[in-house]
Amino acid sequence: MTRRICEHEPAVTQVVLSRRWPDGCEQELRAHAEACEECREVVAIAALLREDYDHAREAIGRRDVPLPSAGQIWWRAAVHARAEAVQAAARPLVWGYGVAAACLIGLLVAGIGVMWPSVLPAFDRVGALTARFAPTADMVLATLRAQMPIVIGVAACLIAAPIALYYALREE
Amino acid sequence: MSSFVLTDRERLLALEEAERTFPMSEDEFRAFYELTARPVWVYINRMTGDGRLADDLLQEAYYRLLRTKATFESDDHRRNYLYRIATNLVHDHRRRPRADREPLLDDEREAAPDVAGGNESRAARRIDLARAMARMKPRERSMLWLAYAHGCSHEEIAEVLGLKTSSLKALLHRARRRLAGFLTPDAGGGLE
Numbered sequence: 001m002t003r004r005i006c007e008h009e010p011a012v013t014q015v016v017l018s019r020r021w022p023d024g025c026e027q028e029l030r031a032h033a034e035a036c037e038e039c040r041e042v043v044a045i046a047a048l049l050r051e052d053y054d055h056a057r058e059a060i061g062r063r064d065v066p067l068p069s070a071g072q073i074w075w076r077a078a079v080h081a082r083a084e085a086v087q088a089a090a091r092p093l094v095w096g097y098g099v100a101a102a103c104l105i106g107l108l109v110a111g112i113g114v115m116w117p118s119v120l121p122a123f124d125r126v127g128a129l130t131a132r133f134a135p136t137a138d139m140v141l142a143t144l145r146a147q148m149p150i151v152i153g154v155a156a157c158l159i160a161a162p163i164a165l166y167y168a169l170r171e172e
Numbered sequence: 173m174s175s176f177v178l179t180d181r182e183r184l185l186a187l188e189e190a191e192r193t194f195p196m197s198e199d200e201f202r203a204f205y206e207l208t209a210r211p212v213w214v215y216i217n218r219m220t221g222d223g224r225l226a227d228d229l230l231q232e233a234y235y236r237l238l239r240t241k242a243t244f245e246s247d248d249h250r251r252n253y254l255y256r257i258a259t260n261l262v263h264d265h266r267r268r269p270r271a272d273r274e275p276l277l278d279d280e281r282e283a284a285p286d287v288a289g290g291n292e293s294r295a296a297r298r299i300d301l302a303r304a305m306a307r308m309k310p311r312e313r314s315m316l317w318l319a320y321a322h323g324c325s326h327e328e329i330a331e332v333l334g335l336k337t338s339s340l341k342a343l344l345h346r347a348r349r350r351l352a353g354f355l356t357p358d359a360g361g362g363l364e
Contacts, residue, residue: 005345010325017323041352046320048355052298053321056214063223067213068231070205074190074198077235081193082186 006038016046094167101163105156112152120145194238205234208251211322212258218317219262219310221302229265233258248328255332259314266310304354312347319344 006012012033015025021043022030033039060067068076123145131138144151191197196204212233217226236257237250244250305313314333318324326344330337 005341013320014323017320041348042320045316045348045351045355048297048301049317049321051294052218052301053214053317055294055298056217057210060210060213065224065227067209067227070202070209071198073205073231073234074201074238075187076231077194077238078186078190079183080235081239082182082189085189086182 004038006036006042008032008036008039009042012039012042013046016043017050021047097167101160105160109152109156113149116148190238195240195243196238201238204247204250207247208254209234212254215255215317215322216258216262218305218321219259219313220265221306225265229258229261232261236261252324252328252331255318256334259332262314263310300355304351307354308347308351312343312350315340315344315347316351320348 008029011029012021015021015029015033018024021033025033033043123141127138127141127145130141194201209230213226213230216229216233217223220226220229233254237254240253242253244253305316308316311333315329318329318332319326324332326340327337329335329344330340333340335343
């Protein structure tokens with residue numbers, strides 16, 4: 001069965017919460033609240049919740065750990081806000097380091113690429129020498145020579161990855 | 173709040189900055205805190221059933237209030253905003269994995285002093301209420317507590333919970349009916 005919402009509910013609630021129920025309540029409102037099923041329920045629920053609220057407020061004083069003072073909260077909030085501001089200010093710097101590192105690696109790879117033709121004869125000399133004693137080493141050198149850009153890329157990643165990982169974990 | 177390491181100089185700067193950037197002065201904050209800290213702590217405690225968690229969320233709520241860019245017409249408006257922050261924090265906490273949460277019924281511990289003082293029926297009523305409230309949905313709990321423990325108006329509750337005032341009356345009515353149902357003697361509760 002659905003029941004209507006009583007328009008006196010806010011007034012009845014206020015009377016209970018201000019501890020004027022039942023003796024301090026206006027006769028008319030009291031008579032209504034006693035007759036109205038909705039308002040009787042409001043009286044019962046509000047009285048229960050208010051009693052629990054009062055008890056909980058008193059219980060704060062009995063706790064081992066008191067509530068933090070306003071000064072403590074203010075201080076912590078100030079320090080926290082400052083730390084956040086410092087972190088926010090440092091964020092572009094971290095990005096800057098990252099970009100600089102990427103540029104450095106790029107320059108390194110480009111430098112090796114430019115110098116590569118002058119390094120090739122040395123490879124050939126070493127290859128000729130090793131071909132006499134160890135044919136397998138000669139094969140490895142030939143492969144390295146053919147795939148050199150990929151080898152350099154993998155080597156650069158192997159060096160850069162642990163460094164990047166270190167900085168990422170240090171931030172956390 | 174997470175912990176940060178700041179130098180002493182930075183800490184002093186932090187206090188100067190706080191006076192400039194927070195939306196109220198320290199004195200205003202102290203006055204507001206004295207007025208609201210206990211009711212808000214009780215609200216969070218009753219919504220979570222965990223005193224230590226209420227301590228943490230209380231601090232976080234005030235911190236967020238101090239960092240907000242919102243402007244307030246009055247202390248009442250600011251208080252409603254604080255309750256809204258607290259409500260959101262409680263709901264966020266409830267969304268975390270269960271292992272991270274504790275039960276909602278630590279009320280029994282608080283009831284002990286009354287039992288010793290001979291007020292068994294009061295203590296029993298509170299335990300019944302805690303059990304019944306634990307069976308309610310989080311939003312219903314907030315609604316009932318704000319309406320019947322704090323005496324907030326429908327407009328204020330709607331503002332805190334982010335609901336329309338027009339729909340709040342019906343929702344509150346339904347929540348009260350449910351709570352009354354859980355509290356009736358048949359259901360093992362204490363509503364007379």
